Amino acid sequence: MATTSARTLRLLSLLGTGRTRSGAELCARLEVSERTLRRDVEVLREMGYAVDPVKGVGGGYRLGPGGALPPVVLDEDQVVAVVVALQTASTALLGIEESARRALSTLRQVMPRRLRGDAELPVTPVVNQWEFPAEPIAAGLVREVGAAVRRRQVLRLDVDDEAVRVEPHHLVVWAARWYLVAFDLWAGRWRVLRLDRVTLHPPTGSGFAERPLPEGGPVEFVRHTPDRGDRPAPWPCLGHVDLALPAAVVAEFAPGGAVVEAVTTTSCRLTMGAWSWSGLAGLYLTFGAEMGRVEPVELREAFTAARELLGRAVGGG
The missing domain is CATH 1.10.10.10 (Winged helix-like DNA-binding domain superfamily/Winged helix DNA-binding domain)
Incomplete structure (x- = not known):
């Protein structure tokens, strides 16, 4: 025997x-x-x-679920690290989406029961046109908010200096920044909150029912929401320009760390930075829109220099 x-x-x-x-x-x-x-x-x-x-x-x-391999020995923070890496892998490598999904499914199968909840972190990665990464975010914060999303539990938060009570519905990674799509119970509206601007209060223990998401779903809502709680990234050169485009349009294509503010229904103010004034002027030109107020003077001078360079190029001089 x-x-x-x-x-x-x-x-x-x-x-x-x-x-x-x-x-x-x-x-x-x-x-x-x-x-x-x-x-x-x-x-x-x-x-x-x-x-x-x-x-x-x-x-x-x-x-049952538990797989044909010995149990994976991971603590909670390691689970978050692996899950986030697999779920956001497509933002760095093309053609890996299906492999990452299968790897995550395999990991869940061989993981002990107590950690399977953390392995179901509800997050959607989205690639922005210009990836200017933000500072790393605390894994514990992602895990706690992700758990509230998964369990459908109301959160009490401080967003900068504002106290809010929200229904957390989805996490989205956009331009290497973490955003929470939530329904603000006190304001009675949907919001996009920068997760690294959030301070959590103790769990409320209050559940909430599903409600219809904004049109297009959480990803499109984040893409087209100008007020995402962003702040200008710390570039050497920082400019402010009024563009003759709706804020929702500019919000989708603005680089990470840019700030979009609606001026009218058809125009907005875009604040963003770059490594040089000429480089910043080039970024604004990519929107192909009429421009109003341009600040500071260094940016106006960069536009003047660009006009002269383009004039000579077009004229063949």
């Missing part, structure tokens, strides 16, 4: 096919009594595997 450890691994191999196996079959294959089989099943459960009893005709034992 095999040793206890070897026999347990053999039992795990038999159950790992996903089929329901009767107790009689397992006893015969392992050459053990029903009492020993029950003891070996308990050993697997103590190791973190979900060995489920199946009652009735054709019943026996079946291996």
Whole structure:
């Protein structure tokens, strides 16, 4: 007869096919009594595997989510690290989306039950046209807010100096920045909140029901919302220009760290930075829109210099 450890691994191999196996079959294959089989099943459960009893005709034992590999030993922060890396991998590598999804699914299957909730972090990565990364965000904050999204629990937050009570519905990574799509219960409207601007209060324990999301879903809502709580990124050169475009249009294509403010329904003010004044002028020109007020004087001079360069290029001089 095999040793206890070897026999347990053999039992795990038999159950790992996903089929329901009767107790009689397992006893015969392992050459053990029903009492020993029950003891070996308990050993697997103590190791973190979900060995489920199946009652009735054709019943026996079946291996639930827990996989055909030993349990993955990860703490909560490691789970968040792996999940975020897999879910945001498509923002850095093309053609990896399906592989990342399958890897995440495999990880969930072999993960102990106590960590599977953290492995279902509800986040959608979105690639912005210009990736100017923000400072790294605390994993604990992502985990706590993600858990509230998953469990549909109301959050009390401080956003900068503003106290709010929100229904957290979705996390979106946009231009390497984390945003929370939430319904503000006190203001009675949908909002996009920069997660690194948020301070959490203790859990409220209050649940909330699903409500219709803004048109287009959470990703489109983040893309087209000018007021995302952004601040100008710390570039050497910072400019302010009025553009003859709606704020929602500019918000979608503005680089990370830019600030969009509506002026009228058809115009907005875009504040952004770059490594040089000529480079900043070029970024504004990519919008192809009429410009109003331009500040500071260094940016106006950069536009003048660009006009002269373009004039010579077009004129062939």
